[in-house]
Amino acid sequence: MxxxxxxxxxxxxxxxxxxxxxxxxxxxxxxxxxxxxxxxxxxxxxxxxxxxxxxxxxxxxxxxxxxxxxxxxxxxxxxxxxxxxxxxxxxxxxxxxxxxxxxxxxxxxxxxxxxxxxxxxxxxxxxxxxxxxxxxxxxIDQLTHLYNRHYLIETAPLKIANAIRHESPLCMVMIDIDFFKSVNDLYGHDKGDKVLQAVAGVIKANTRQGDIAARLGGEEFLLLLDHCDIEAAISKIEFIRNAIEELKPEGINVTASFGVTKLMDHDDDFDSFYKRADKAVYLAKDNGRNRIEIS
CATH class of the missing domain: 3.40.50.2300 (Response regulator)
Structure with missing residues (x-):
């Protein structure tokens, strides 16, 4: 450096x-x-x-x-x-x-x-x-060292306003670790924390300086991908999905489900944008998990 x-x-x-x-x-x-x-x-x-x-x-x-x-x-x-x-x-x-x-x-x-x-x-x-x-x-979330929900709520509206003003693409990704409750139940919360840290490490390693990677709480994460269209977002998320599947932290098989959406012309606040990503990740879980869905 x-x-x-x-x-x-x-x-x-x-x-x-x-x-x-x-x-x-x-x-x-x-x-x-x-x-x-x-x-x-x-x-x-x-x-x-x-x-x-x-x-x-x-x-x-x-x-x-x-x-x-x-x-x-x-x-x-x-x-x-x-x-x-x-x-x-x-x-x-x-x-x-x-x-x-x-x-x-x-x-x-x-x-x-x-x-x-x-x-x-x-x-x-x-x-x-x-x-x-x-x-x-x-x-900052003290366990994963990603941003926390407070930072996301504070910063996301600025990202949205900037994307609208400059007519630049912005994508949101919801990430939910599959069957995480079972990980805690079977292996204990200490190993569950190690799994969260490992997944967060993959997410952080694959985000750019202008992106936001945040832990919402529990096993849920959110990405805001700046200057990123939906095709590029899907390509990036497929790489992250594969990397998580190959992790096996503490010898534990881990996968995650992903919901992806892009900023629309009618999105003038965080809520409508967030709800589409949330809907997409639930669709991914309903359709078998360890997959990407778009809303």
Whole structure:
């Protein structure tokens, strides 16, 4: 793995290339740098991988100034939590108050001093990482290390809205381990937990960064496959189905049933999408288990 890929990402937004180069020189030894020279482009980069961990935002820009950019970022659920530091030549209490009211976490005035820029960026990156870690602990299933139901409920509507806005395919997959109660009854809950962990490992190994893999509870899992049409989803799930069948964790034969559906034009919320996937997995179980059904 390239160690630079582990560095936090800072998005620099300024219409003056020399200013961007100056700040980049202060930061590029510790951070990956993304660059935008106008407001509209910065909004695109804020939702493009790698997602920035922090944005350094100039206020005085043509067409769309920094305040407008900040408003747009804070109104979008995908970018609302990215910390913003305003960078400006304006040294005025009213201007600083406005920036903080809009949701910025800090305000740096020009001329820029390298030590100050680095210290402010380091502090807010650290705070964000700590906040992200606490949130992750609250939203991860402790047994399988997949996301939990709370994370799914919080994130799925954002995935759906994003897919609708960009007209990109999105598929949902319900997964139910077959006869799992019998596994617990015959082998005990400790081995049942090992089975859940092994199945979760297969699921996690076959999902991409933009996908969501969650444990709903018990022996039920759910996948949201981003930018994935139904044909690609079925191909991926057939691979996962085979891999689970071949697992034999703790020497136990394990299979799973799968229900697959795609986001439809009339899906404007999570419930209708979820109900189709749930219906499909029940159909898979009714039709003999260890199979895929589509709804």
């Amino acid at each position: 390239n160690p630079t890929n582990d560095k936090p990402v800072v998005l620099l937004v300024d219409d003056v290339a020399a200013n961007i180069q100056l700040v980049a020189n202060f930061l590029n030894d510790q951070y990956r740098i993304k660059v935008a020279t106008e407001g509209k482009k910065s909004l695109q980069l804020a939702v493009t991988e790698p997602i920035p961990d922090l944005i350094l935002l100039d206020i005085e820009m043509p067409v769309m100034d920094g305040y407008e950019v900040c408003r747009a970022l804070k109104q979008d659920a995908e970018t609302a939590d990215i910390p913003i530091i305003f960078v400006t030549a304006k040294d005025d209490d009213a201007e600083e108050e406005l920036g903080l009211e809009l949701g910025a976490v800090d305000y740096i005035t020009k001329p820029l001093r390298p030590a100050i820029v680095r210290a402010r960026v380091n502090a807010h990156i650290t705070l964000k990482q700590q906040r992200d870690q606490l949130q992750k602990m609250a939203l």
